[in-house]
Amino acid sequence: MNPYLSVVNQRLYFCRLLLEQLESAGATSSPMLERALWQSALYQLESAYRFYLREVASTYRCRQPEQIHSVAELVAALELMGKHPSEAQEIANLEQQPGSWLFQLLSAYRQMLVIQQEQVSEQSPIAVVQIRPESEIQDLNTDLLNTWRESFNELIERHRQHMQEC
Numbered sequence: 001m002n003p004y005l006s007v008v009n010q011r012l013y014f015c016r017l018l019l020e021q022l023e024s025a026g027a028t029s030s031p032m033l034e035r036a037l038w039q040s041a042l043y044q045l046e047s048a049y050r051f052y053l054r055e056v057a058s059t060y061r062c063r064q065p066e067q068i069h070s071v072a073e074l075v076a077a078l079e080l081m082g083k084h085p086s087e088a089q090e091i092a093n094l095e096q097q098p099g100s101w102l103f104q105l106l107s108a109y110r111q112m113l114v115i116q117q118e119q120v121s122e123q124s125p126i127a128v129v130q131i132r133p134e135s136e137i138q139d140l141n142t143d144l145l146n147t148w149r150e151s152f153n154e155l156i157e158r159h160r161q162h163m164q165e166c
Contacts, residue, residue, distance in 0.1 A: 002055055002058050002059055003058065004051050004052070004054045004055035004058055004065065005055055005160075007051045007055075008048050008051045008052045008055055008156065011044045011045070011047045011048035011051060012044070012045075012048050012149065012152070012153060012156075014044045015041045015044035015045050015048065015145070015149050016149065018037050018040050018041040018044065019037075019041050019142055019145055019146055019149065021037060022034060022037045022038070022041075022142045023142060035140075038140040038141065038142070038145060039112055039140070041145045041149075042105070042108055042109055042112060042140060042145065043109070043112075045105055045109075045145070045148055045149060045152065046105065046106065046109040048152065049102070049105070049106070049152070050069065052152075052156060053068050053069075053070070053071060053073075053074045053091070054066065054068050056074060056085070056087055056088060056091075056159070056163070057074055057077055057078070059163045060078055060081070060083055060085060060163075061081075062074075062077040062078065062081065063077070064077075071088065071091050071092045071095050072092075074088050074091070075088050075089075075092060085163075086162070087159045087162065087163065090155070090159075091155075094155075101147065101148050101151040101152070102151075102152075104148070105148045105152075108140060
């Protein structure tokens with residue numbers, strides 16, 4: 001059995017739990033709690049994506065799937081083996097299309113990292129962290145994150161069915 005399959009499922013499950021928490025809290029939650037849960041859900045989705053790349057690599061029997069950190073590395077590893085699966089190509093296409101859910105998800109994640117790095121790297125004798133509005137992180141909200149999660153689930157289910165047949 002593929003060791004990455006359960007990790008991907010777990011990350012998606014954690015994301016769903018975080019989004020359900022947001023929905024159940026509704027209007028009673030504070031803006032900072034909402035922001036923390038949105039960012040946590042985004043982290044879980046991005047983490048699930050990275051592990052999914054490794055799952056695909058492991059399914060196609062790449063030598064060191066743990067070394068796969070990007071779709072480019074996945075494609076290169078598969079090409080070394082003389083394999084060109086449609087799953088890797090679809091992921092690469094989604095990553096490059098600015099209107100795709102995957103491109104938006106990864107862009108939001110990178111924006112979140114940049115903002116966090118700026119906050120940490122500011123030189124100040126006093127530990128002050130400037131709070132920025134969540135609109136700077138691509139207007140994260142529960143509906144958008146749920147859409148990304150559902151799109152990712154659909155992609156994974158479709159790919160897993162196809163990879164099982166191969």
